[in-house]
Amino acid sequence: MKTTPDTLVQRYLKDLGGELRSLPGNRRREIMSEVEGHLAEARSALATDSEASIRAMLEQMGDPTEIAAEARERFGIRTAASSTPWLEIAALLVLVVPFAGWLASLLMLWLSQVWSRRDKVIGTVFGPVTGTIVVLVSLLFPSVGTGLTFVPLGAVLAAAATVVYLAVRLVASSRQVVEAP
Amino acid sequence: MVPGKRDSLITQMRRGTLEYCVLALLRKEPRYGFDLVRGLGDVDGLITSEGTIYPLLSRLRRDGLVETTWQESPTGPPRRYYELTPAGRRALEMFTQEWNRFTQAVDRLLTEGEQP
Numbered sequence: 001m002k003t004t005p006d007t008l009v010q011r012y013l014k015d016l017g018g019e020l021r022s023l024p025g026n027r028r029r030e031i032m033s034e035v036e037g038h039l040a041e042a043r044s045a046l047a048t049d050s051e052a053s054i055r056a057m058l059e060q061m062g063d064p065t066e067i068a069a070e071a072r073e074r075f076g077i078r079t080a081a082s083s084t085p086w087l088e089i090a091a092l093l094v095l096v097v098p099f100a101g102w103l104a105s106l107l108m109l110w111l112s113q114v115w116s117r118r119d120k121v122i123g124t125v126f127g128p129v130t131g132t133i134v135v136l137v138s139l140l141f142p143s144v145g146t147g148l149t150f151v152p153l154g155a156v157l158a159a160a161a162t163v164v165y166l167a168v169r170l171v172a173s174s175r176q177v178v179e180a181p
Numbered sequence: 182m183v184p185g186k187r188d189s190l191i192t193q194m195r196r197g198t199l200e201y202c203v204l205a206l207l208r209k210e211p212r213y214g215f216d217l218v219r220g221l222g223d224v225d226g227l228i229t230s231e232g233t234i235y236p237l238l239s240r241l242r243r244d245g246l247v248e249t250t251w252q253e254s255p256t257g258p259p260r261r262y263y264e265l266t267p268a269g270r271r272a273l274e275m276f277t278q279e280w281n282r283f284t285q286a287v288d289r290l291l292t293e294g295e296q297p
Contacts, residue, residue, distance in 0.1 A: 016232075027239055033261075034214050034235040040257055041215040062230020071236035 019068035130158035201276040211264040
């Protein structure tokens with residue numbers, strides 16, 4: 001694509017929009033529309049509409065990352081730690097190991113600072129509750145199978161459901177932003 | 182002083198005062214963003230990136246220190262004008278008093294050190 005003054009401005013606004021994505025929509029739109037208006041005013045005040053003068057104008061406007069950092073600070077928004085959540089991944093991996101692994105994963109679950117209290121409670125009771133339901137079903141319908149086939153099946157189902165739930169919450173929390181009151 | 186240290190000093194001083202400089206620029210009359218940036222640009226070192234003023238203006242509006250109205254522009258699309266609210270005026274008065282007291286005390290210390 002040929003670089004023209006228009007494409008330079010469009011690219012700048014697109015970059016800024018991307019950088020501001022962790023802001024609530026109405027504030028992102030407000031800042032975007034103000035920056036866009038400012039650029040239009042600044043551009044009409046330029047002596048020449050050359051590529052060089054547009055670049056200088058955008059430079060003066062500032063790096064989109066810098067504007068976005070300022071916005072996050074002004075609104076008390078922090079993006080969740082972007083480092084890899086090793087503790088949480090380990091908790092999910094050992095959860096599938098019967099009993100001892102499950103206990104270890106419970107410990108890591110409660111040590112984690114990523115999952116919320118609610119997630120921790122759900123993650124803890126989900127396994128036993130699912131397991132109990134499966135055992136109850138096996139008692140109610142003995143014709144379907146014996147307890148011997150149901151208990152391992154119940155354990156696997158309970159572990160899998162817990163892993164899926166906690167993994168979903170883990171991904172959701174990495175996208176979450178926290179706003180100051 | 183090493184340049185990096187000077188930069189961070191200016192950044193810190195700017196951080197605490199910029200919002201009141203914006204409020205001060207609005208004391209007499211409502212102004213729009215581009216015009217405000219030009220006003221701030223007259224003070225050396227106050228803003229390095231013009232765009233960083235807009236998150237600040239948005240925050241001031243959310244805090245109820247300024248309010249905005251759209252007004253027609255003679256040249257282009259309508260402009261968003263920023264205007265002090267009574268709360269914004271009070272905040273500015275409070276800052277002006279504290280600032281005067283603070284700078285006088287600091288000035289006194291800085292000049293005292295120069296005396297033999």
